[in-house]
Amino acid sequence: MANAYLQGAEISASQFLEIFHHYDKDGNGYIEGKELQNFIKELQHARKQAGLELTDQMRAFVEEYEKNDDVKMDITELAKILPTEENFFLFFRQQVKSCAEFMEAWRKYDADHSGYIESDELKNFLSDLLQRAKKTYDEQKLQDYTATMFKIFDSNNDGKLCLAEMARLLPEQENFLLKFQGVKMDTKEFNKIFDLYDKDRSGYVDENELEALLKDLCKIKKVLEISNLSTYKNAIMALSDGGKLYRAELALVLCAEEL
Template sequence: MSFKLNESNFLRQFRDSDSREISKLSAAQFIQVWEHYDEDGNGYIEGEELDGFLKEFITSVNPDGSINSQVSDKDLAELKESFMEAYDDNKDGKIEIRELAQLLPMEENFLLLFRFDNPLDSSVEFMKIWSQYDTDHSGFLEADELKNFLRDILKGASKSQDVTEDQLIVYTDTMLNVFDSNKDGKLQLSEMAKLLPVKENFLTRQIFKGPSAITKEDIDGVFSLYDRDNSGTIENEELSGFLKDLLSLAKKDYDSTDLTEFEETIMKGCDTNKDGKISRKELTMILMALSEQV
């Protein structure tokens, strides 16, 4: 069996007519490519979407598709294996927008937005950044706040020319276009988490997904992940980061209000000494409850 190329190969328009290499993409063009192949808009290119992208990536080299316009099952499988080995950084079997950015040539400044020191080590860092840029404490990052975030990222990452205000506006609009899932013109917590990913939600590990006994080492590992200042308790942004990770296990889309309500529920049941912090003993209670619910 072989897969026939679509009559219209979307990627072909971006290849240089002479060299057949993909030309440097602008921010708008890169997002065009992303949205074309992420057909269901779930933030990943996966399954049939990924097969379609890979087939068109290969066959777009041909100017008109009149020759070599088919890709065999075997060729596709080999290509997919090599491609995922090279670009699927988190090994989840699908391609995120950051991973696609490694493959396609893009204008330098916009590419830097996908190459800053990422992913973050933990959601504690995420919440510190969130608090820093949510300057009006609305619980959302509006366009101006997101623009300030992008400006600082580019300023820290770029060793070349400064980014113009017009470029920043384009980049902000582009990022909102991609990550603002509910199209309300601002980013909520779960949307920003896709733009600024954390290396791993430790709480998704198998040890918390069933009746197997959680060891003292498991609890120590989680506690040290969130107790960043080694104070002996999880508090402030540490607590917010932990609760964000916990909430994301239950909800795909969530905002600051959801996080606040979730914090009230969790702390009411587990903050036995009512100090607004989580001790090692209280964390043990939460993790044991988590494993029993799965």
């Protein structure tokens, strides 16, 4: 593979994906161990050949690796290092800054309320993001872009994106959704919890009911931190219909199965 991209040439979203797969030899979703060693060696070599210094991001990454060779690089980290023509990770993060904004967007673009973002819905989402960022694009580009997003994020290849798959786009510190993956329950337990915390039996959980639920969850589940309670609450409430969080909406975050 030509090394132009390591020297700073701009690459397209699909080339970017190829590069990731090129280095992730065993295909486990991370460039790590020998793979990472190889990546860093080729990166340093290519930059030197082109008479270029490492960029600040590259240097920071290499320094971290030198301190701790257990470092794993996932696709969002590679996106920070390699400049892409349309760096959708950085671009997405400029537009969707917090978990609450992400949930709001989720609610809006899951137009058929299936609990998933399907191809057409993702296309609408990307199209709006591009417009907001005042980028020019045509139908072809939008289709490529959508297809690439699916290749990257549809981990279980079912042709639709669930909340947890898309949540990989969020920065680590904002990304409590990944923590909630470890808290999810089966349908029976989820329904029991929903009924228990829907104290007034209105059929939805309001903000206070949700707060009580999350407080108790923080006590039982070590991965959740009580200091983040209001962040969790605000983000999950962003999925609600004007403060009414119905069963199917809460299930997106707390239930491991489809209702």
